[in-house]
Amino acid sequence: MSAPVADTFPPIVFVHGNGDTAALWLTTVWRFESNGWPRERLHAIDMPCPLARDDDGIAQPGRSSSDDARRCVADAVEQACRRHGVAQVVLIANSRGGFAVRNFVANDGAAQVSHAILGGTPNHGVWADAGFRPGNEFNGAGPFLQRLNAGHGDGDETTPGPRWMTVRSDGNDKYAQPDGLWIGAPGRPTGVDADGPALRGAHNVVIAGIDHRETSFGPVAFDAMWRFLTGRAPATLQPTPADGTIELSGTVSGLHPQAAVHDNLPLAGATVEVHATDPATGERVGAPLYRHAVGSDGAWGPLATDSRTPLEFVISAPGHGTTHLYRSPFARSSSLVHLRAMRLADVDADADADPAADRDALALVQLSRPRGYFGVPRDRILLDGHPPAGLPPGVAGLSLAAVKVTDTAGRAVAAEFNGERIVGRAWPCADGHVVLLELHS
Template sequence: MKKFIRPRTFRGILLAFCGLFILPLALGACGDNVPVISEVPDNRPKLNPADYPPILFVHGSGDQASNWIRTRWFFESNAYPAERLFTISFRYPTAPFDGNNPGKAYTDNDGQRSQLAAKVDEVLAKTGAKKLALIANSRGGLTIRNYLERGGGASKVSHIILGGTPNHGVMDVPLIIPGNEFNASGDFQKDLNGRDEVVPGVDTMTIRSDTYDKYAQPRSLASPIAIGYRGPELKGALNLVLAGLDHRETAYHPRAFAQMYRFITGVAPRTTEVTPEANPRIGGLMTGYEDGVQTNIGVSGVKVSIFEVDSTTGQRKGIAVHEAVTGTDGSWGNFVGRPDAYYEFVAQPPNLPEYHFFRTPFPRSTELANFRLQPEKVEPGKVLVVFTRPRGFISNSRDKHLLDGKPVPGVDDGVPTTSAFKVDFSGPERSVPASLNGESMTIRTVNGAIVFAEFTN
């Protein structure tokens, strides 16, 4: 059994150089003895709802717009107009190891900046607004800063909120890999941080973890090139610390949402729960991989069948509630569901195994029910089960997780570092209960298939 780890992730880059260099850290934002702020102050300007800016959500490296599904629901549940909430999916979302030679299936930060600039213009044209707010997780925040400082975006942006963004890199390695955008001594980071870290006229907030961000850890003999807990902070910004949250949760957790909402509107949200709709309309895309690297490019020709299932057995309750074959954009269309229903999404792509995605309920409408088809080999008579949490990581030290009545194999103690785990099953097809921090479902094993237990929280 292996952890489900993306190729060339930040962690992989960091570990590749650990033990090779012990270097001085010269990052002003990473010093000590600075007061910790955990919530937005009460003195923020209070906006009239008619003046709420459009919001564009920007994902991190290797991720996709669907990571923001719950955050958008949070905003909608607090009367933020749904027609003013937008997301972007970068075509090739993964950061290259060397931005000077990115490779076919990667996009350097300047390439992402161009895509972001086009999306900002699209949102402003659609809404008629003069400025919008940008909210990001991880690498998405670097793209936002690049857009503001070098892409002419400052005049079009009112607020930026950066959750878990490696604003001072994830490593400090002088002399080598100058083209890596996460290297504090690389060209990108030095240019980005070589001037004022906050752009005048743009309200800026960062959100970081206290000690649980895998990419913002203290320097030690085991990690001699690490950046420190305060790496995501920016001089001149409102820098919040939300204790116990991991790298992704700094953007996707309800506690992070509460501070985002307050920073933009000037008032606390009425709720940090999702308010259900009576008849949510659910739609999304099938995307895939290229050269072993995840993309946000639609996969065509995928037969999609969607079934309502029993939450305690995973058994289908009847015929498919929706069937489609994806077109060139990867869209599988949409259907009207029930806010408390559990669904199984079956994807049959050409020349790949069958995929079964089991999901907890969709309480509100969304076009972000996206599924990524990762090429995997499944041995005859076996089932590959993927236990996954796209909006956060999993650790034995804080998370309660069970698969088939036992802790999920491969989950480590300490700082949460991994969001998905692969477990092989064999034997007759059967029901398998799965739970994570109070969110639960039951999946069904299907011989020769890849079965996902995907959690929303």
Template structure:
């Protein structure tokens, strides 16, 4: 009884003083990456109207920071977009300060905004997750590269104090499993002098932002208390919406895709077979927006994107809470090159996959296409036996998704995993 009363009191105090939080994604990523983290905050009593995630227009970094490059962004582009969103959030909420949480490149953008764009005046806390604060590499050439520890951008960020006065800093890093923090730079490359630096053993480059263990550290740092629950609590009737984005060549962008037919089908329990007609069927407008769509949290769904004679299907489970951030990319055909016949692309956007560490299975059999060692890839193309093409069961760490295989050249079927 005392424990329950304490939990209720803690939630009451939390609701009374909730700093708006802005989540900042990394290179080539989008706002959807933060869904599990946002939902865990909500499940612990944080108000949904105090949780925001930026979607950078062109999330891929330029190869040379000073040289304009179509559909890629400079450090100034990123900091400018973040500054605009901070201003909007302060106006919307009436608050004086926000907290910023960044993954990978997003943490570098946060530091740039705080040090060079006046952000320290309106930011209370900064959490940097797997951010290559001292570079992905350290080279005497390529000094205009954003990720070069000896380059102009990172040298400037790290000159003098590595943190900014008046802002509390937390860094989260892996021990030896971050592909961007290896011995050539140092496993401790993401750490900052003057910050609270926390090591999360065994987690990869993305997991140090999105894994429940990373959430617990972020929540503790921002609220001063441990979370009361370590998982997402489902809503009765979640409502989903988002946008469809695409690619410019092989560079991912978050620019909207208009004129795309977007359909959603509920799947029959325990199968990849559709359960009746589409529960949503629309053509995306200039904004690329889709929704709203009311779903049942215990069901699996198939999201179908069709344009210019190509079809991309996403199979998903675990859509437990409402969000306006469920964005889908209209993937290029090159993502499945080299694989013919029935096939699936298994995608894990909140983490990477490696053989031995990640027990990815298809109908109970281990997926052998994973590479051993430090996790470096967030997806794997899997050949599906002809007899199984109508439906397979894909599982990783307790998350189960049923999916059908793609067969035609113009089709791509994706198993989208979103949990730990």
């Protein structure tokens, strides 16, 4: 077990995973704040192009190499050290973000890191097969991971210097499975199993039942992080709601201009409008709380609101649809309310297997869980009054569920997930509207 961190609360830099954004750390940051870690010392970074290349050595529009990701971490660490006048930071990463952390530490970054925590990082690959996508960053038999796992003469796979911890599931991580189902190769042995994220030389934590993203963003993973950093239990595992006014802000991104993938680059010219909504109906309440056309930095906000009001964010941008994002009340202030403009063509429409419903759909409403996956029968999930179609039982591996509205466009659609409830409106597909009910949990 690591020694407690000094009472000065070192800066923490959070690194997201493949295709994700810094916004996924929102509730984790709230948990740290709620236990006394100063908000100004918690930094979640965005990879500009967060998706890994198909082959790490071949340039690909809208995607990043392992070295691109390493440089992002290096820049963020340098900025945090300079801003706070410290020599070292803590790094906490999810999934692919752990590759970037390990790569940075292994390449002259060890002296700048006191602790490194890797949640769900597939340290020995999502697959380990020299004959299957050999140049991919996630191939445990490929050059990138072979180099990182080569060892340091003492049998350890961790770079000396920082104290290391990994967090993994006991068998519910979609990217630590012996069968290739979740990489599009069902029936093909991957050569990895649930132990894949563990590292020799690290404090390796196993948490029963959690999924790939919950290894970083769930409350039990937070408990492990806090104990590793401080040597004691946290006072609370859930964010403490703030009294009075809170402020929300973030950035707007969209589709990469040269590729049909979402990135984290600023989407200049997008318009953000925010409405308070009725918690029972999803209807807008009063005039817009906020409206702004974002500039070249993609920034929106701040919006002043409170921790009791559900919100609808409306994002409009050239080349995209009109995106309606419904959220339950925000417990605390945050600058990580990052928004993505979407197109209806990019929405997963496989909500059911009825062709007639496809033809007759007036609206499509998606339930999104960015900080975890839907587990059946592990979780209680209702969308428009019913368990969503298309969620397979067993290993939790889907973070989107959808319902096609065939009776009345514009009506209320409610979602419930393990106690969190969101109500939105079924905006019509015919006008290019994209509707998401996004969970905090």
